[in-house]
Amino acid sequence: MQRQLAALLPQARPAGLGESTLEVAGQGMDAPRLISATVLEGGALRAHRVFGAPATQFRAFLDGTQRSQVASYIGHVPIVLGHAAAVVRERRNRRMHTWDAPVVESRVYCPRAVVGGTVWRSLQAEYGALLVDTSDGDAELTSHPFSLRDAAVHRAQAHREALEQQLAERWCRRERDPLFIDGGISGNEAVAVSSCTVGVVKSHLTLYVEGDGLRVVAELAQGHRSSVFRITSRKRTTVASWYLRLRDPAGHDPMWGLVRVEVAHPAPDAADRIGERADEVSRWILAEVAPLALPDARWDKWVYGVRDCEECLRAIQ
Incomplete structure (x- = not known):
């Protein structure tokens, strides 16, 4: 792409070879x-032990990846190439197989309002529908290079x-069996209301607790869950x-081995059974902690099925 941009825009300056992806460079940018x-379960939020043996019930796992890199600069403005992909890996006879087909797509990210009409028209003629305007609808976007870079990362996400x-x-x-989704489910209504989807969130930049509830979550023991909210x-x-x-958090920070689970909100006539649902789904998730998702550094929150998804996507991208 750098050669394409150099021919298309002689004023463009190539980005340095070997630069890390923007996802790595921008880690921790959200407050x-x-x-x-x-x-939803009882009064104050408290810890609940998950009773019963872990049960293997997930038929498949879903995960996606993104990778964004600056391809070139127009002055101080980064032109970013982003790749996104997603796959469902199905467990059959104790082996993982790709369900349906993975989805892999690329985009070119550029702020039209900052680069001007001439550059934008040249990019549009070359990349067409693959070109994304990162300044569209973003009233808070500034011309700071880091702000422009972060806008591209957010669009890739x-x-x-x-x-x-x-x-x-x-x-x-098409299916009715449980699907383990790496991440939340609330972004799509059809997925969020389905009884077969379970979202498992590993990031805790946003914590849905305050005061005593924060202490309860931080002190959860292995195999315990919080009240449902x-x-x-x-x-x-x-x-x-x-x-x-x-996993046992002894010797680690309070977020180690901690995940947040999302399922469909209960109907009014099932609200009093939400605790039973939480215990059931928790047993399913706890059944996936072995084998370990090593050597990934995130193994404390990862399950092997999700790691398999990322390995599959890495092989085809």
Whole structure:
């Protein structure tokens, strides 16, 4: 792509070879937040031991990847090439197989409002529908190079999430068995209300607890979960959620081995059984902690089926 841009835009300056992806360079750019949530199970949020033996019930696992790199600069403006992909890996006879087909797409990210009409028209003539305007609808975007870079990363993230939701929705239309989704489910209504989808969130920049609830979550023991609470958002579907400790956190930070689970919000006539649902799904997730997802550094929160998804995508991209 650098050669294409050099021929297309003689004023463009190539990015350095071997630069890390923007996802790595921009890690930690979002500020941590605490958000209160309504508890659905009992009164105050508390710890619950997950009784019963772990049970292998997930038939398949869904995950996606994104990779963004600066291909060139127009002055201080980065032109970013992004790749997004998603796959569902199905477990059959104790082996993993690709369900349906993986989705792999690429995009070129550029802020039209900053580079000007001449550059934009040249890029549009070359890349057509693959070109994404990162300044469209972003009133807070500044011309700072890091701001422009982060805008491209956020668009690439949205692209990856869209591909993941596309596959998850396809599963919900065609299948009934449980699907383990790496990440939340609230971004797509059809997926969020399905009884077969379970979202497992590993990132905790946003914690849906405050005060004593934060202490409860931080001190969860292995095989314990929090009370179930409701997550609502103006732009997303309401879901039921809880925290679950996958591994013994002794000697580690409070978020080690901790995940947050999302499932469909219960109907009014099933609200009093949400605790049973949380225990059931927690047993399914706890059954996936072995084998270990080594050598990945995120192994404390990862399950092997998700690692298999990423290995599959790495092989085809």
